[in-house]
Amino acid sequence: MENLTKETIDKGLEVLDTKNDGKLLTHLNSCVHCGLCADSCTYYRANPEAKYIPATKVDLVASIYRKYQTFGGKAFPKIVGARTLNEETTKEMVDLLFGACTMCARCVSHCSIGVDITYVIKKGREMLSNMGMIPETLQSTINSAIESGNNMSISEKDFVETLEWLEEDLQFEVDDDDAKIYLDQKGKDILYTLNPREPKFFPLSISAMAKVFHVAGESWTISTKMYDVTNYAYYSGNYEEAAIITQRLYDEAENLESKKVVLAECGHGSRAFRWEGPNYIKKEYPFDVITSVELLASYLNEGRIKVDPNKIPEKVTLHDPCNLARSGGIWKEQRYILNECVSDFVEMTPHGIDNLCCGGGGGQLAMSEYNDRRMAIGEIKAEQIRATGAKIVATPCHNCVDQLSQLNVTFKLGIKIMTLGEIVADAIVMENEK
Amino acid sequence: MIHGVKIISYGMPKDYSKKRGDISKSVGYSYIGAMSPMKKESAFLHLPTYIAGLSYHIGTFLSLFLFVFFIPGIYPTGLVALIISIILLISGISGFGILIKRISKDQLRSLSNPDDYISNILVTLIQLMTAVVLYIPQSASYYFILISIFFLYLPIGKLKHVVYFFAARYHLGFFYGWRGVWPPKQG
Numbered sequence: 001m002e003n004l005t006k007e008t009i010d011k012g013l014e015v016l017d018t019k020n021d022g023k024l025l026t027h028l029n030s031c032v033h034c035g036l037c038a039d040s041c042t043y044y045r046a047n048p049e050a051k052y053i054p055a056t057k058v059d060l061v062a063s064i065y066r067k068y069q070t071f072g073g074k075a076f077p078k079i080v081g082a083r084t085l086n087e088e089t090t091k092e093m094v095d096l097l098f099g100a101c102t103m104c105a106r107c108v109s110h111c112s113i114g115v116d117i118t119y120v121i122k123k124g125r126e127m128l129s130n131m132g133m134i135p136e137t138l139q140s141t142i143n144s145a146i147e148s149g150n151n152m153s154i155s156e157k158d159f160v161e162t163l164e165w166l167e168e169d170l171q172f173e174v175d176d177d178d179a180k181i182y183l184d185q186k187g188k189d190i191l192y193t194l195n196p197r198e199p200k201f202f203p204l205s206i207s208a209m210a211k212v213f214h215v216a217g218e219s220w221t222i223s224t225k226m227y228d229v230t231n232y233a234y235y236s237g238n239y240e241e242a243a244i245i246t247q248r249l250y251d252e253a254e255n256l257e258s259k260k261v262v263l264a265e266c267g268h269g270s271r272a273f274r275w276e277g278p279n280y281i282k283k284e285y286p287f288d289v290i291t292s293v294e295l296l297a298s299y300l301n302e303g304r305i306k307v308d309p310n311k312i313p314e315k316v317t318l319h320d321p322c323n324l325a326r327s328g329g330i331w332k333e334q335r336y337i338l339n340e341c342v343s344d345f346v347e348m349t350p351h352g353i354d355n356l357c358c359g360g361g362g363g364q365l366a367m368s369e370y371n372d373r374r375m376a377i378g379e380i381k382a383e384q385i386r387a388t389g390a391k392i393v394a395t396p397c398h399n400c401v402d403q404l405s406q407l408n409v410t411f412k413l414g415i416k417i418m419t420l421g422e423i424v425a426d427a428i429v430m431e432n433e434k
Numbered sequence: 435m436i437h438g439v440k441i442i443s444y445g446m447p448k449d450y451s452k453k454r455g456d457i458s459k460s461v462g463y464s465y466i467g468a469m470s471p472m473k474k475e476s477a478f479l480h481l482p483t484y485i486a487g488l489s490y491h492i493g494t495f496l497s498l499f500l501f502v503f504f505i506p507g508i509y510p511t512g513l514v515a516l517i518i519s520i521i522l523l524i525s526g527i528s529g530f531g532i533l534i535k536r537i538s539k540d541q542l543r544s545l546s547n548p549d550d551y552i553s554n555i556l557v558t559l560i561q562l563m564t565a566v567v568l569y570i571p572q573s574a575s576y577y578f579i580l581i582s583i584f585f586l587y588l589p590i591g592k593l594k595h596v597v598y599f600f601a602a603r604y605h606l607g608f609f610y611g612w613r614g615v616w617p618p619k620q621g
Contacts, residue, residue, distance in 0.1 A: 022444035026601040029437070032592050033545045036476035036483065050541040059545070072549075072590035080591055081547025112476045112487070113595065114464065114602040116609065275613060278450035285452070329454060329614035353618060 004131070009085050012127040016065045023116075024123065028065045030115045031058050037117070040110040042357055042377040043100045054107035054117045057096050061124040064089060090133060097124040098135050099370040102377075103235070104322035104357035118327075125237030134236045141232045141366040142241055149248070150228040152196035160224055162199045166207045170214065173207065174430065179214045181206075184256065185221035191258035192222050192292075193229035193249065195266040195398035202398065205265070208425035209292065215428055216304040220262075226252040229269035231277070235363030239280055246277035253287050260288040262295050265419045267321030267397040268361065271328055291324065293396045296424050297333040300340050307427035312342040316423070317390035319348070319381070319404060320355040321397035334396055337420055341427035346388050356381055360403025375410060378403060382411035396420045436589060437597045446605070453612050460611025464603045467617060483535065486528040493525020494557055497564045501581060504567065504574070515568040522565040529558035549591035556584050557593070
């Protein structure tokens with residue numbers, strides 16, 4: 001790591017200025033180093049070393065705050081454990097805040113004090129971002145999104161061609177030549193977003209949602225200019241770039257005069273656009289934003305689609321994406337959907353807002369240099385799945401799908417991984433079947 | 435007090451997202467329901483530490499409560515003094531136990547800085563000294579020296595979590611309430 005200039009250090013320290021942020025002040029001063037958060041972290045569980053204890057990661061940031069912002073840290077740095085922001089601490093921060101945290105926030109709800117550990121980790125990542133220390137692998141994903149409009153750099157031509165053959169597939173599937181995947185249509189009720197992994201690797205999840213929309217008689221469209229629900233700048237802590245990505249989707253919803261933006265099955269994407277996005281661009285959205293999970297649950301609840309649980313007789317379990325459940329409050333809806341659509345639904349232990357992270361969050365899927373750690377923590381999830389005896393794992397998040405797919409191969413789980421849209425589409429009873 | 439004023443006066447960043455839940459219910463849950471030992475791995479996986487910590491904090495607040503009476507020279511006597519002394523003895527032993535744990539566990543030691551030890555020793559001594567004063571009023575001068583050191587040290591080290599704990603629970607309740615995560619939905 002190159003020598004840090006004073007200018008670089010100052011840029012990092014700007015983030016720790018607690019003036020006008022009593023929340024940051026609070027969480028930087030609250031940890032008592034009890035270490036009882038250790039068991040809540042999958043990194044620590046997989047590799048029980050002190051550096052993986054969430055409190056250690058918090059203290060990396062808090063110790064620097066103490067050094068520059070508190071009387072105790074300035075006058076008695078050794079006594080209060082205040083540390084200088086230098087090459088050594090920066091290196092540790094990159095390794096632990098980027099490389100050993102999925103920002104799943106499980107430690108937060110189990111913290112004996114109530115420290116928002118994820119909030120502090122995000123501040124640490126923001127410091128590193130200001131200092132130009134974002135891992136290149138993560139930054140390249142963001143660059144793709146900024147430069148091409150989606151994080152997989154899919155060209156508009158390829159995207160449109162994919163949707164065209166998916167539309168033909170849809171018409172065959174529902175036996176209706178009028179079934180459409182609407183592109184760039186103005187004034188539709190719903191602007192539906194996608195995780196770029198869908199057109200690139202999992203196109204059937206798009207046709208599954210298209211089938212659901214068709215049967216529900218929904219007024220919907222997909223933008224060919226800006227459909228990417230993801231925002232990896234949320235992970236990097238570069239909120240200027242996060243704002244650029246958010247603003248694009250905002251502008252597209254305005255341009256297409258959509259009443260509602262429906263966020264595809266993507267945990268961090270949902271969080272980044274719905275909860276963080278308005279704060280990135282410093283304005284409220286004039287349109288509604290909901291997740292596709294909530295939408296699917298409402299279709300079932302309102303009787304807009306009919307399903308037959310006997311169509312999916314296999315044992316099904318559910319993996320809750322951390323950003324959707326624990327940090328987004330969406331955990332009841334997916335259970336309602338599965339109870340309606342499958343005949344044998346079984347929960348993991350623990351589950352819901354206490355679920356264990358699969359290991360794919362926090363930008364870990366993009367940062368290949370930490371693959372070994374990612375797979376090590378994933379083994380805990382693999383064993384959790386194995387214990388259910390399920391043959392299908394449903395999860396409303398494409399990053400989780402990707403991680404679970406790798407766990408499936410590595411740990412020989414013999415499972416099928418499906419999104420909720422795919423489950424609902426498979427369980428749908430068509431008009432001509434009744 | 436300075437820290438309390440800072441927390442309030444600094445405020446918190448405006449959230450532009452659309453609120454989904456009930457903040458007051460969530461904040462209430464943050465202080466009560468979410469603190470239940472059954473809800474926290476940090477409690478139910480570490481019951482001896484949890485109980486010791488609870489006892490230690492009860493002793494701390496009891497000591498601070500008694501300090502208010504000691505200033506004008508009011509010292510409980512008889513059965514009240516006996517009950518208080520027993521509570522403080524148990525809490526002091528708990529504090530000492532927590533200190534031993536911090537010293538003896540490699541990982542906890544690596545997480546700790548001198549402030550963690552100083553804070554623990556200071557508070558444990560105050561609890562024990564409070565009990566001593568009840569029976570040996572002549573030791574009051576030593577007690578007041580000790581508690582003066584405590585109040586001088588309070589805003590410097592981790593002891594200030596006496597203020598920040600309540601603020602942290604509020605902010606967490608606000609955050610989860612805004613998004614409709616807390617209080618957890620039934621079913």
